Amino acid sequence: MAYETINVEVKDHVCLIKLNRPEALNALNQELLTELCAALEEADASDKVRCIVLTGSEKAFAAGADIKEMSSMSFTEVFSTNLFAFVNDRITAVRKPIIAAVSGYALGGGCELAMLCDFIIAADSAKFGQPEINLGVIAGIGGTQRLTRFVGKSKSMDMNLTGRFMTAEEAERAGLVSRVVPGKKLIEEAMGAAQKIAEKSLLTAMAVKETVNRSYELPLSEGMLFERRVFHSMFATEDQKEGMAAFLEKREAQFRDK
Numbered sequence: 640m641a642y643e644t645i646n647v648e649v650k651d652h653v654c655l656i657k658l659n660r661p662e663a664l665n666a667l668n669q670e671l672l673t674e675l676c677a678a679l680e681e682a683d684a685s686d687k688v689r690c691i692v693l694t695g696s697e698k699a700f701a702a703g704a705d706i707k708e709m710s711s712m713s714f715t716e717v718f719s720t721n722l723f724a725f726v727n728d729r730i731t732a733v734r735k736p737i738i739a740a741v742s743g744y745a746l747g748g749g750c751e752l753a754m755l756c757d758f759i760i761a762a763d764s765a766k767f768g769q770p771e772i773n774l775g776v777i778a779g780i781g782g783t784q785r786l787t788r789f790v791g792k793s794k795s796m797d798m799n800l801t802g803r804f805m806t807a808e809e810a811e812r813a814g815l816v817s818r819v820v821p822g823k824k825l826i827e828e829a830m831g832a833a834q835k836i837a838e839k840s841l842l843t844a845m846a847v848k849e850t851v852n853r854s855y856e857l858p859l860s861e862g863m864l865f866e867r868r869v870f871h872s873m874f875a876t877e878d879q880k881e882g883m884a885a886f887l888e889k890r891e892a893q894f895r896d897k
């Protein structure tokens with residue numbers, strides 16, 4: 640499919656999606672968000688894709704929801720259209736792993752979009768923030784909920800109440816980001832991680848994603864039960880037989896997603 644506000648490229652089973660509204664620092668307007676959800680769903684359904692990388696530009700992953708587009712909206716409009724609900728719902732329904740490769744600003748909806756991915760690799764230039772309070776609103780796609788689960792109440796309150804930005808280094812220390820790399824290496828590092836994931840059994844990778852995500856929804860005893868049952872179910876796959884046989888035979892596993 641052809642898109643106006645994003646670029647999509649598939650290479651070696653990895654789909655690289657690049658947000659492309661440089662004139663607005665990749666502000667997330669309805670067109671971009673709708674195209675992004677469609678591209679993610681297309682990648683999720685494609686036999687050619689085993690992992691997804693989402694990135695922006697060097698200056699901005701995304702500077703938030705589009706303020707120009709939102710500024711004149713009324714309560715009736717945002718409530719009746721359930722503004723932004725589709726972003727959370729459609730992205731969390733994607734079953735293949737998604738890596739956010741963040742350089743520059745990841746603010747408001749941009750930080751929330753990065754947190755909707757499965758993990759975040761940041762360039763040393765990255766800046767994360769939930770500055771919605773400066774606009775007289777609060778975060779609307781997870782800035783008060785997911786960020787709190789990532790970094791704890793104190794830091795989340797700090798970010799959401801003061802609107803200050805976190806550096807990549809602080810974000811890594813706080814557990815928001817999994818790795819920080821020099822800006823020039825960001826795409827290489829993210830594509831390398833995606834490539835590693837693409838070499839695994841896709842069945843197993845999807846089971847990992849589903850099970851880790853359940854940990855956000857369930858009490859520990861239920862989460863442990865869910866994990867154990869999924870672990871048990873893996874023994875019904877050919878990839879479990881192949882993975883363990885390959886280890887014992889001291890060779891590379893040839894997974895077939897079966």
Ligand code: CAA
Pocket residue numbers: 662663664666667702703704705706707723744746747748749751770771774777778779780782
């Ligand atoms: N929406 C719309 N346009 C935006 C934008 C946004 N979120 N962020 C930046 N832009 C536009 C600017 O209006 C500007 O356009 P013009 O040249 O046409 O004026 C262009 O991008 C470049 O931006 P700046 O000139 O401001 O660039 P800068 O380098 O001086 O500052 C910045 C960069 C600190 C990121 C600053 O642009 C900024 O503060 N942006 C807004 C950040 C923000 O408040 N995000 C939260 C949005 S609300 C939200 O996301 C709600 C939610 O949870 C869903």
